Amino acid sequence: MDEDQISESLPEQSAAGGGTPQVDPQAARVLRRNSLESWTRPAPTLYPHQWSWDSAFIALGLAHLDDRRAAQELETLFSGQWATGKLPHIIFNPDAPPKSYFPDAERWNSSALSSDAPDERQTSGLCQPPVHAIAVLRIWEAAQNRGEERRLSLARSFLSQSYPRLFSWHRYLATARDPEGSGLVTIYHPWESGTDNSPRWDETLEAVEVGEDLPPYTRYDLEHVSDPSQRPSNEEYDRYLWLLELLKRARYEEAEIYESHPFLVKDVLFSSILVAANEALLKIAEVVGADEGEREHVRSWIKRGREGLEKRWDEELKLCLDYDLRAEEPARVRTVGGFAPLIAGGLSQERLEDLLKTLDSPAFAGNPELRWSLPPSTSPEEPGFHPRSYWRGPVWPVANWLLWWSLLRAGEPERAERMRRETLDQLAEGGFAEYFEPFTGEALGSSDQSWTAAVALDFLAAGRSS
Ligand code: 2M8
Numbered sequence: 454m455d456e457d458q459i460s461e462s463l464p465e466q467s468a469a470g471g472g473t474p475q476v477d478p479q480a481a482r483v484l485r486r487n488s489l490e491s492w493t494r495p496a497p498t499l500y501p502h503q504w505s506w507d508s509a510f511i512a513l514g515l516a517h518l519d520d521r522r523a524a525q526e527l528e529t530l531f532s533g534q535w536a537t538g539k540l541p542h543i544i545f546n547p548d549a550p551p552k553s554y555f556p557d558a559e560r561w562n563s564s565a566l567s568s569d570a571p572d573e574r575q576t577s578g579l580c581q582p583p584v585h586a587i588a589v590l591r592i593w594e595a596a597q598n599r600g601e602e603r604r605l606s607l608a609r610s611f612l613s614q615s616y617p618r619l620f621s622w623h624r625y626l627a628t629a630r631d632p633e634g635s636g637l638v639t640i641y642h643p644w645e646s647g648t649d650n651s652p653r654w655d656e657t658l659e660a661v662e663v664g665e666d667l668p669p670y671t672r673y674d675l676e677h678v679s680d681p682s683q684r685p686s687n688e689e690y691d692r693y694l695w696l697l698e699l700l701k702r703a704r705y706e707e708a709e710i711y712e713s714h715p716f717l718v719k720d721v722l723f724s725s726i727l728v729a730a731n732e733a734l735l736k737i738a739e740v741v742g743a744d745e746g747e748r749e750h751v752r753s754w755i756k757r758g759r760e761g762l763e764k765r766w767d768e769e770l771k772l773c774l775d776y777d778l779r780a781e782e783p784a785r786v787r788t789v790g791g792f793a794p795l796i797a798g799g800l801s802q803e804r805l806e807d808l809l810k811t812l813d814s815p816a817f818a819g820n821p822e823l824r825w826s827l828p829p830s831t832s833p834e835e836p837g838f839h840p841r842s843y844w845r846g847p848v849w850p851v852a853n854w855l856l857w858w859s860l861l862r863a864g865e866p867e868r869a870e871r872m873r874r875e876t877l878d879q880l881a882e883g884g885f886a887e888y889f890e891p892f893t894g895e896a897l898g899s900s901d902q903s904w905t906a907a908v909a910l911d912f913l914a915a916g917r918s919s
Pocket of ligand 1: 507
């Protein structure tokens with residue numbers, strides 16, 4: 454890619470309508486630095502490959518700078534799609550420095566084990582939340598805002614190429630990952646949730662017995678953070694690697710996994726993103742004039758998804774809970790995942806009020822000790838809360854983006870605006886970190902995280918257009 458393309462297309466004016474002036478060019482610089490030819494590393498050293506939902510967020514940020522490059526980001530990701538429709542969670546970069554990330558392509562060995570995996574690209578065998586249709590639609594909306602016919606026609610053809618990819622991705626999730634027809638997606642590994650070491654998975658993970666024949670491995674992630682306690686523990690890693698081993702033994706076959714795998718969880722956050730992404734897919738279907746039968750499927754997935762989430766509502770906690778299919782129990786822990794119905798949308802007034810009350814309460818964004826009124830990834834009132842450990846408590850700007858976007862769709866512009874401004878203020882103070890300590894605002898994890906920069910760009914664009 455033309456390295457200067459992104460900075461050249463930066464808007465001259467700084468963030469009108471909220472946000473801090475210097476955030477805008479700095480965010481673009483982070484994306485430029487992390488960008489390779491047609492895709493973007495989530496972080497320069499910690500994550501040297503292409504990650505699925507990171508790329509979707511990155512594309513929606515890039516949509517405001519360079520729509521062609523934004524489209525390319527997703528096209529590159531689609532090139533790793535499996536025959537089943539699955540979009541893998543990692544596409545490996547053959548040029549990544551040796552020993553920079555583990556588990557690597559060799560450990561996953563997916564193209565040798567599964568005829569569904571692509572031959573040309575090396576990928577992991579898992580997937581991640583389906584933000585992609587939302588990003589594709591953002592690229593279309595950005596082109597519409599520019600109003601130039603040439604850009605619109607490029608965006609239209611990108612939508613036409615993306616639509617079948619997205620449809621088969623969503624169909625895979627609605628079928629292979631939901632054989633029960635519950636409307637909720639089953640995940641096979643905490644990495645699929647994107648909220649890796651969240652206490653949401655603690656009980657299920659603790660029940661996983663690591664086999665004695667777990668092949669040895671070396672972690673490289675700890676070399677890239679200042680303090681290892683910010684990352685998942687070694688015990689968690691053993692279980693992550695053991696689950697991976699079991700998936701390989703099942704040759705990544707869905708039916709086989711469903712039979713034997715110890716980690717089968719209905720993930721409400723993942724499922725809610727699928728509902729929102731299906732809404733985006735319906736809009737894309739309209740632009741490209743897609744088949745009515747397919748649109749009918751998408752509508753039925755939306756309906757089923759919302760009904761499934763409603764069944765997982767916990768009246769006492771006033772949040773939605775994941776469900777462990779093996780233990781046949783919900784995971785009774787308060788995390789940002791619990792706001793899933795807000796993300797899925799289509800709420801009754803009563804449910805919306807419940808969710809807003811929980812969001813504003815001391816269990817989340819209303820906690821008086823917080824540096825910014827932004828929801829910690831795990832409630833500080835939970836025993837599993839840890840303010841510095843990854844998804845166990847820190848504030849994640851991408852999670853704020855999802856909530857902000859959902860609040861807007863739910864007709865809550867003032868609350869949404871508060872979240873947008875506070876997130877931008879946090880970034881102006883702490884930079885584009887991967888995550889933040891909720892009480893001090895200290896930047897944690899990787900320091901130049903692409904998706905953090907990308908959501909900042911989308912927040913700033915929203916400020917300019919309001
Ligand atoms: C984190 O996950 C990877 C494994 O997929 C890791 O810790 O090595 C998560 O935050 C995930 O949500 C994210 O997509 C990925 C890359 O930013 O990092």
